[in-house]
Amino acid sequence: xxxxxxxxxxxxxxxxxxxxxxxxxxxxxxxxxxxxxxxxxxxxxxxxxxxxxxxxxxxxxxxxxxxxxxxxxxxxxxxxxxxxxxxxxxxxxxxxxxxxxxxxxxxxxxxxxxxxxxxxxxxxxxxxxxxxxxxxxxxxxxxxxxxxxxxxxxxxxxxxxxxxxxxxxxxxxxxxxxxxxxxxxxxxxxxxxxxxxxxxxxxxxxxxxxxxxxxxxxxxxxxxxxxxxxxxxxxxxxxxxxxxxxxxxxxxxxxxxxxxxxxxxxxxxxxxxxxxxxxxxxxxxxxxxxxxxxxxxxxxxxxxxxxxxxxxxxxxxxxxxxxxxxxxxxxxxxxxx
Numbered sequence: 001x002x003x004x005x006x007x008x009x010x011x012x013x014x015x016x017x018x019x020x021x022x023x024x025x026x027x028x029x030x031x032x033x034x035x036x037x038x039x040x041x042x043x044x045x046x047x048x049x050x051x052x053x054x055x056x057x058x059x060x061x062x063x064x065x066x067x068x069x070x071x072x073x074x075x076x077x078x079x080x081x082x083x084x085x086x087x088x089x090x091x092x093x094x095x096x097x098x099x100x101x102x103x104x105x106x107x108x109x110x111x112x113x114x115x116x117x118x119x120x121x122x123x124x125x126x127x128x129x130x131x132x133x134x135x136x137x138x139x140x141x142x143x144x145x146x147x148x149x150x151x152x153x154x155x156x157x158x159x160x161x162x163x164x165x166x167x168x169x170x171x172x173x174x175x176x177x178x179x180x181x182x183x184x185x186x187x188x189x190x191x192x193x194x195x196x197x198x199x200x201x202x203x204x205x206x207x208x209x210x211x212x213x214x215x216x217x218x219x220x221x222x223x224x225x226x227x228x229x230x231x232x233x234x235x236x237x238x239x240x241x242x243x244x245x246x247x248x249x250x251x252x253x254x255x256x257x258x259x260x261x262x263x264x265x266x267x268x269x270x271x272x273x274x275x276x277x278x279x280x281x282x283x284x285x286x287x288x289x290x291x292x293x294x295x296x297x298x299x300x301x302x303x304x305x306x307x308x309x310x311x312x313x314x315x316x317x318x319x320x321x322x323x324x325x326x327x328x329x330x331x332x333x334x335x336x337x
Contacts, residue, residue, distance in 0.1 A: 096305035099314030099333045106331030107318050115324035121225040125243040126233035134240035142173045149175030160246040186216040197226035197242040203235035211282045222246040253283035269336040277328030
């Protein structure tokens with residue numbers, strides 16, 4: 001609609017200029033005709049005196065109309081320029097607000113998704129198979145826990161793997177040992193998510209690591225959520241170890257950034273990104289720069305937009321969802337003007 005208004009304003013401006021130019025051209029011809037009439041009137045003497053007066057009047061009228069046309073052109077140009085500027089400002093504001101809404105939608109969708117992951121890890125940590133594995137610490141108990149994890153993975157396709165870690169940081173059971181051959185027995189004691197999970201105060205708490213490549217998961221991208229496995233599965237029970245769940249980041253994030261509702265024209269000139277708290281690009285609609293590129297944008301508020309060079313940058317900070325506060329991520333859309 002706004003594009004149509006600007007197009008109409010431009011067409012009216014062009015048509016007005018053309019018509020004013022045509023009027024000026026006709027009046028210039030009339031002025032030359034008046035000059036020629038005066039010349040002829042002078043040549044024939046007294047008999048042409050009346051024609052001379054008429055030619056003078058025609059000349060004055062033609063000059064006045066040319067002047068009016070020039071004034072009209074100046075006024076029309078000024079008004080049209082203001083109209084076009086106002087229209088462009090309106091168009092920019094409308095586009096900026098739309099892209100900001102889409103940026104918020106992008107980060108909100110991932111927050112809602114990851115909220116469910118925080119629920120999953122706290123729920124599964126109370127599963128009797130996980131608890132028994134760390135209470136008895138026998139090969140049979142570990143094997144039973146692994147089978148239970150494998151069963152869960154059959155229904156929850158958004159995970160790369162699920163794994164039980166003993167209090168020393170050693171992975172003692174996982175759901176896909178054939179896929180992730182180095183995971184079983186891997187030392188996780190140096191991972192921040194493991195340390196934070198071991199320090200949780202109750203079964204309601206959890207820890208999460210930013211998206212990164214995980215060597216033990218064939219160097220695939222994952223967001224790892226973790227919480228303590230506690231004695232008896234009780235919320236305040238003794239900490240026995242940790243349950244870790246590895247969210248399969250790449251396909252889930254790609255579905256979100258590719259699924260933004262853009263027109264074909266917008267999609268060709270717009271890059272949709274998820275950016276972490278350090279402005280590292282962790283998902284991008286064009287597939288480039290992921291985990292290796294940083295997004296150069298300057299957020300001044302929780303959400304908004306601004307123009308930088310030939311780019312319109314729209315962004316929205318994570319609002320969190322339910323008990324999931326988010327990790328300080330942003331949804332960012334970068335569109336060519």
